[in-house]
Amino acid sequence: QSVLTQPPSASGTPGQRVTISCSGSSSNIGSNTVNWYQQLPGTAPKLLIYNNNQRPSGVPDRFSGSKSGTSASLAISGLQSEDEADYYCAAWDDSLNGLWVFGGGTKLTVL
Amino acid sequence: QITLKESGPTLVKPTQTLTLTCTFSGFSLSTSGVGVGWIRQPPGKALEWLALIYWDDDKRYSPSLKSRLTITKDTSKNQVLLTMTNMDPVDTATYYCAHEENWASDYWGQGTLVTVSS
Numbered sequence A: 001q002s003v004l005t006q007p008p009s010a011s012g013t014p015g016q017r018v019t020i021s022c023s024g025s026s027s028n029i030g031s032n033t034v035n036w037y038q039q040l041p042g043t044a045p046k047l048l049i050y051n052n053n054q055r056p057s058g059v060p061d062r063f064s065g066s067k068s069g070t071s072a073s074l075a076i077s078g079l080q081s082e083d084e085a086d087y088y089c090a091a092w093d094d095s096l097n098g099l100w101v102f103g104g105g106t107k108l109t110v111l
Numbered sequence B: 001q002i003t004l005k006e007s008g009p010t011l012v013k014p015t016q017t018l019t020l021t022c023t024f025s026g027f028s029l030s031t032s033g034v035g036v037g038w039i040r041q042p043p044g045k046a047l048e049w050l051a052l053i054y055w056d057d058d059k060r061y062s063p064s065l066k067s068r069l070t071i072t073k074d075t076s077k078n079q080v081l082l083t084m085t086n087m088d089p090v091d092t093a094t095y096y097c098a099h100e101e102n103w104a105s106d107y108w109g110q111g112t113l114v115t116v117s118s
Helices: none
Strands: A009-012 A018-023 A036-039 A044-048 A064-068 A071-076 A084-094 A099-102 A104-111 B003-007 B018-025 B035-041 B050-055 B059-061 B069-074 B079-084 B091-099 B104-106 B114-115
Touching: A009 A018, A018 A084, A018 A104, A036 A064, A036 A071, A044 A064, A071 A084, A071 B018, A099 B050, B003 B091, B003 B104, B018 B035, B018 B069, B018 B091, B018 B114, B035 B079, B050 B069, B050 B079, B050 B091, B059 B069, B079 B091
Parallel strands: A009 A104
Antiparallel strands: A018 A071, A036 A044, A036 A084, A064 A071, A084 A099, A084 A104, B003 B018, B018 B079, B035 B050, B035 B091, B050 B059, B069 B079, B091 B104, B091 B114
């Protein structure tokens, strides 16, 4: 059971906009920034969004993040077939001397 | 260019101790604000954070695994070691190490699959 809650699956057709939610608590998302990771099949996770809404160099602006209270969201606009992947949210949790917590992951299918 | 690579045994027996090495380049673990963490992923399952060591030797552990984990660094060799005791088949997973800075794991190794079986 993951500390952060994500929907297990999401889907969309090419060109559509999809959002993936991530719900936490006051000790993690409510107090700290949220990161999003993309994991393509058979590969290591890749940082997609950091500090709630910042994109590392090379990440297309089709990907955006937001945070409100104890929840966060990842939005993907102009969906492409290569976006089919697992997406994970993560946040630092201030409890128990501090630790990273992850969501359970959302498998995005491009129909 | 930052790179990390995990190494260690691919197969361990139940009750044995696992030692994994993360060898990195492109940064120094003596630089203020830098850390290296370990994350694992059982086959078909979600990511699970394990441990993190910072440039100043501050260490953090997953509460559920703290009694079994030890993370250390060798700055001169650009390596971070993770030891996990009393391995069990449920610990079968791909183990990743990652560079951490500015509150994000921004570079990841390719991962190494560790199977626990007798």
